[in-house]
Amino acid sequence: MAREEFRFWHRLRVRWAEADMQGIVFNGHYLTYFDVAFTEYWRATGLEGPLLQAQSGFEMFARKSTIEYHAPARFDDQLDIGVRLERVGNSSLCFRIEIHREDPASQDIMHLVSGELVYVYAHVASRSAAPVPEHWRRILTGFESAAQQT
Amino acid sequence: MAREEFRFWHRLRVRWAEADMQGIVFNGHYLTYFDVAFTEYWRATGLEGPLLQAQSGFEMFARKSTIEYHAPARFDDQLDIGVRLERVGNSSLCFRIEIHREDPASQDIMHLVSGELVYVYAHVASRSAAPVPEHWRRILTGFESAAQQT
Amino acid sequence: MAREEFRFWHRLRVRWAEADMQGIVFNGHYLTYFDVAFTEYWRATGLEGPLLQAQSGFEMFARKSTIEYHAPARFDDQLDIGVRLERVGNSSLCFRIEIHREDPASQDIMHLVSGELVYVYAHVASRSAAPVPEHWRRILTGFESAAQQT
Amino acid sequence: MAREEFRFWHRLRVRWAEADMQGIVFNGHYLTYFDVAFTEYWRATGLEGPLLQAQSGFEMFARKSTIEYHAPARFDDQLDIGVRLERVGNSSLCFRIEIHREDPASQDIMHLVSGELVYVYAHVASRSAAPVPEHWRRILTGFESAAQQT
Numbered sequence: 001m002a003r004e005e006f007r008f009w010h011r012l013r014v015r016w017a018e019a020d021m022q023g024i025v026f027n028g029h030y031l032t033y034f035d036v037a038f039t040e041y042w043r044a045t046g047l048e049g050p051l052l053q054a055q056s057g058f059e060m061f062a063r064k065s066t067i068e069y070h071a072p073a074r075f076d077d078q079l080d081i082g083v084r085l086e087r088v089g090n091s092s093l094c095f096r097i098e099i100h101r102e103d104p105a106s107q108d109i110m111h112l113v114s115g116e117l118v119y120v121y122a123h124v125a126s127r128s129a130a131p132v133p134e135h136w137r138r139i140l141t142g143f144e145s146a147a148q149q150t
Numbered sequence: 151m152a153r154e155e156f157r158f159w160h161r162l163r164v165r166w167a168e169a170d171m172q173g174i175v176f177n178g179h180y181l182t183y184f185d186v187a188f189t190e191y192w193r194a195t196g197l198e199g200p201l202l203q204a205q206s207g208f209e210m211f212a213r214k215s216t217i218e219y220h221a222p223a224r225f226d227d228q229l230d231i232g233v234r235l236e237r238v239g240n241s242s243l244c245f246r247i248e249i250h251r252e253d254p255a256s257q258d259i260m261h262l263v264s265g266e267l268v269y270v271y272a273h274v275a276s277r278s279a280a281p282v283p284e285h286w287r288r289i290l291t292g293f294e295s296a297a298q299q300t
Numbered sequence: 301m302a303r304e305e306f307r308f309w310h311r312l313r314v315r316w317a318e319a320d321m322q323g324i325v326f327n328g329h330y331l332t333y334f335d336v337a338f339t340e341y342w343r344a345t346g347l348e349g350p351l352l353q354a355q356s357g358f359e360m361f362a363r364k365s366t367i368e369y370h371a372p373a374r375f376d377d378q379l380d381i382g383v384r385l386e387r388v389g390n391s392s393l394c395f396r397i398e399i400h401r402e403d404p405a406s407q408d409i410m411h412l413v414s415g416e417l418v419y420v421y422a423h424v425a426s427r428s429a430a431p432v433p434e435h436w437r438r439i440l441t442g443f444e445s446a447a448q449q450t
Numbered sequence: 451m452a453r454e455e456f457r458f459w460h461r462l463r464v465r466w467a468e469a470d471m472q473g474i475v476f477n478g479h480y481l482t483y484f485d486v487a488f489t490e491y492w493r494a495t496g497l498e499g500p501l502l503q504a505q506s507g508f509e510m511f512a513r514k515s516t517i518e519y520h521a522p523a524r525f526d527d528q529l530d531i532g533v534r535l536e537r538v539g540n541s542s543l544c545f546r547i548e549i550h551r552e553d554p555a556s557q558d559i560m561h562l563v564s565g566e567l568v569y570v571y572a573h574v575a576s577r578s579a580a581p582v583p584e585h586w587r588r589i590l591t592g593f594e595s596a597a598q599q600t
Binding site for chain 4: 321322326327328329330331332335350351354359361362363364365366367368369371372427
């Protein structure tokens with residue numbers, strides 16, 4: 001997927017403790033990377049973060065994660081993680097994630113990992129689904145469409 | 151899915167460090183749980199483990215992971231993780247994973263998480279796909295069919 | 301230290317994700333192992349666990365950890381983790397931890413890691429130290445002295 | 451300890467997955483933070499990193515870690531991690547680490563965590579100690595003394 005199709009990118013560096021005996025990032029850590037980038041994406045939109053959400057009595061719960069591994073990330077790699085809102089349902093939000101790496105020598109962009117995260121907006125105590133708030137819908141859509149115009 | 155549909159179960163207990171501020175297991179840790187159970191499944195089949203595989207010049211690489219979160223696991227929960235071979239392709243192996251929890255009071259079984267892991271058998275250096283060895287095919291299929299007869 | 305000097309041992313197996321590119325357990329994971337064994341030690345004494353403690357308004361906070369690495373643990377190793385109360389102060393508790401590994405071939409016991417964990421019993425909100433409850437003192441001391449008599 | 455006593459600082463942000471049910475960073479993660487900052491410290495000196503070291507047949511192995519917890523770090527905190535060479539022995543290197551946090555409102559600096567890391571320079575295969583190379587000694591000492599003159 002072309003780099004321009006994501007408005008938001010977050011950069012992080014692979015930690016020593018995240019590479020396994022094969023010399024590559026253990027696959028569970030990609031969900032942590034997704035989450036780190038997602039936190040920064042959310043901050044960039046200006047919406048209230050998870051701690052404030054919980055106080056409101058509603059939270060986003062992870063419903064499904066999909067990860068496809070195209071090529072491995074390695075210790076000390078600098079990774080660029082793109083996050084994009086894919087669709088908003090009545091009570092669900094679906095995000096597309098991609099992890100890219102720029103080859104330091106050739107400056108080619110390699111696409112290492114693709115992911116999809118589905119969250120459900122729900123009542124904290126009962127975990128029953130609730131409609132995504134109108135202002136979330138407006139702000140997220142606005143954030144993404146600003147991207148397309150750039 | 152019925153418990154009998156899995157021949158292999160591995161039990162583990164949720165660690166303190168694995169529960170987040172919501173009091174539930176952070177979703178990235180489920181891939182670690184899958185991996186722990188998968189290691190034990192593999193040991194149970196009698197096939198050579200990852201270290202011996204690497205010496206042979208071929209390894210299984212993760213190609214895709216899917217996780218569906220039905221209900222959360224919490225600190226100190228005892229989880230039962232079922233692993234089953236779903237299908238073997240020419241160079242790919244697909245496994246089904248389920249995480250269950252027995253309610254200590256009612257002894258009801260709750261199905262918390264479902265997953266699918268796709269691996270590709272490949273040459274270590276080139277990462278190019280190679281046919282799944284015949285003895286793997288035979289041993290894995292035998293292991294699974296023994297389950298059905300029990 | 302002789303094996304008999306610990307009443308309590310917990311066994312766990314090193315996970316794939318915990319071994320680094322050197323093929324050895326990343327040092328941060330030893331604190332997780334200590335914590336896992338400590339949770340089981342605490343359960344064995346019969347004292348109330350961290351969730352119930354928090355409800356009482358008081359918790360144990362980690363104050364200091366020391367880890368000495370004598371020899372590395374590796375993927376798939378079975379580790380035996382000994383926990384022992386070393387001393388109880390007015391508001392502090394100090395525990396000694398050792399990680400041993402039995403060589404599968406020779407059955408020699410190798411002493412891989414030593415640790416010391418200092419906790420402070422404190423008020424949850426203010427984090428100000430409070431006296432260790434009398435029944436903790438009695439039960440912990442009883443638990444340890446039972447060990448010596450065995 | 452005064453901020454000026456460290457030449458090198460690395461900033462990182464606490465991840466969601468690193469905060470526990472008490473809402474504070476699980477203590478094992480501080481060793482990961484130390485390691486991340488240490489990797490960046492090492493890069494700043496210009497010395498060869500762990501992968502090149504391994505090729506030379508010699509590596510630094512962790513020998514002892516000490517962590518003191520003064521106050522907790524929390525989810526989303528930005529932490530500043532100072533690293534300083536404390537002393538070089540014949541085959542050992544001792545580093546002092548501090549984790550600080552600037553209060554966003556008052557801009558006061560809070561000192562959250564102190565640590566000490568002792569490494570031994572050793573032959574990879576035999577793990578027997580070897581003298582710290584002369585150019586390491588010169589470059590590390592130069593890097594630190596440049597700090598004092600600034």
